[in-house]
Amino acid sequence: MTKNLFTSESVTEGHPDKICDQISDAVLDSIIVRDPYARVACETCVTTGMVLIMGEITTSVYCDIPKVARQVIKDIGYDNPAYGFDGDSCAVITAIDEQSRDIAMGVDKAYEVRDALPGSEDYQGGAGDQGMMFGYACDETPELMPLAISMSHKLAKQLADVRKNGTLPFIRPDGKTQVTVQYENGKPVRIDTIVISTQHAEDVNAHTIREGLLGHVVAPIVPEHLLRDTRYLVNPTGRFVVGGPHGDSGLTGRKIIVDTYGGYGRHGGGCFSGKDPTKVDRSAAYMARYAAKNIVAAGLAAKCEVQLAYAIGVAEPVSVRVDTFGTSKVDDIKLARALREVFSFTPGSIIRELDLLKPIYKALASYGHMGREDLGVRWELTDKAQDILQALR
Numbered sequence: 017m018t019k020n021l022f023t024s025e026s027v028t029e030g031h032p033d034k035i036c037d038q039i040s041d042a043v044l045d046s047i048i049v050r051d052p053y054a055r056v057a058c059e060t061c062v063t064t065g066m067v068l069i070m071g072e073i074t075t076s077v078y079c080d081i082p083k084v085a086r087q088v089i090k091d092i093g094y095d096n097p098a099y100g101f102d103g104d105s106c107a108v109i110t111a112i113d114e115q116s117r118d119i120a121m122g123v124d125k126a127y128e129v130r131d132a133l134p135g136s137e138d139y140q141g142g143a144g145d146q147g148m149m150f151g152y153a154c155d156e157t158p159e160l161m162p163l164a165i166s167m168s169h170k171l172a173k174q175l176a177d178v179r180k181n182g183t184l185p186f187i188r189p190d191g192k193t194q195v196t197v198q199y200e201n202g203k204p205v206r207i208d209t210i211v212i213s214t215q216h217a218e219d220v221n222a223h224t225i226r227e228g229l230l231g232h233v234v235a236p237i238v239p240e241h242l243l244r245d246t247r248y249l250v251n252p253t254g255r256f257v258v259g260g261p262h263g264d265s266g267l268t269g270r271k272i273i274v275d276t277y278g279g280y281g282r283h284g285g286g287c288f289s290g291k292d293p294t295k296v297d298r299s300a301a302y303m304a305r306y307a308a309k310n311i312v313a314a315g316l317a318a319k320c321e322v323q324l325a326y327a328i329g330v331a332e333p334v335s336v337r338v339d340t341f342g343t344s345k346v347d348d349i350k351l352a353r354a355l356r357e358v359f360s361f362t363p364g365s366i367i368r369e370l371d372l373l374k375p376i377y378k379a380l381a382s383y384g385h386m387g388r389e390d391l392g393v394r395w396e397l398t399d400k401a402q403d404i405l406q407a408l409r
Contacts, residue, residue: 025278038092041289043069044378048374056071060290062267066107085108089106090104094189101262141331144295148325149284161387169384171237184228206244208246210249272285276301282323300363311404
């Protein structure tokens, strides 16, 4: 019997990096709801008393970026000057340019289709950059995500919920979770370790924090049958009063592993937040997840990874690869051919298929972009499973 451990982490919406992701995506949402074909590449960084929002935005509408940023910060829970950072008193600096015309030229009219414009039925659009994107799925959870990242996200979300609803009033917005899963012969059998670090009020003791988190965060979330000889590490340093941007700077895109599969699958390196869907870093990663999930949902593999790769300005991907890690009876090359038959992987087709010209992005900026069946996003559907089976006949 082969035994091993795998660990993934998540962070709450009050973590400095996640604040930045949410601001960047809130700016995107506020623009795309009125200008669906806007080009947005918005990045944010935060530190004590300051927010810097920078990037390239080409749009026909006005966006009050400082107002958007302040509202996000206050909605997260940074509405008290005592936290060392709050949405009313922090400085908000913007440094925004337009998208480079050299990039826009390749996105507006793909290498293969030079006469189709954004908004037309035959528009495909070129990829907004070169690069490779990965999608992953496995049968470890109902949403077909790896167990460690799934549990980490749920614990982080619960940590925020008990803060916001007043169940644990001593909790503050910044926090992290981490889950280590034990596998036997490739299957998860138990949770070995749970780590929770949460910012807290100065006048609360460690025992109260530990008992509160075990009773109101862990107990409602983690199935009992997975908690066998589990080790719990709660605020291991013993104190976490100074947090958020007052304790550490934050930056958009610095939690890409949290955003995807917790390190269980490969990652191309590009982040999602603040990017409109012509950026394949974002849209193609969603499409790769859609394809991988449908292969697993079809019963063709226990785990599946799909890689897509693009050249800037070119609509069709330069490669489509499937890896089922030896869990499929169907050859991976045949699966890749089936995906080519069932899915169109051009940027324009992805945008239409996944309905990406809507303000759906801020909600994705916390607790993962994948496995989010709770948000009703299209890349979590399994409606192509039968089509893939048909393509293999």
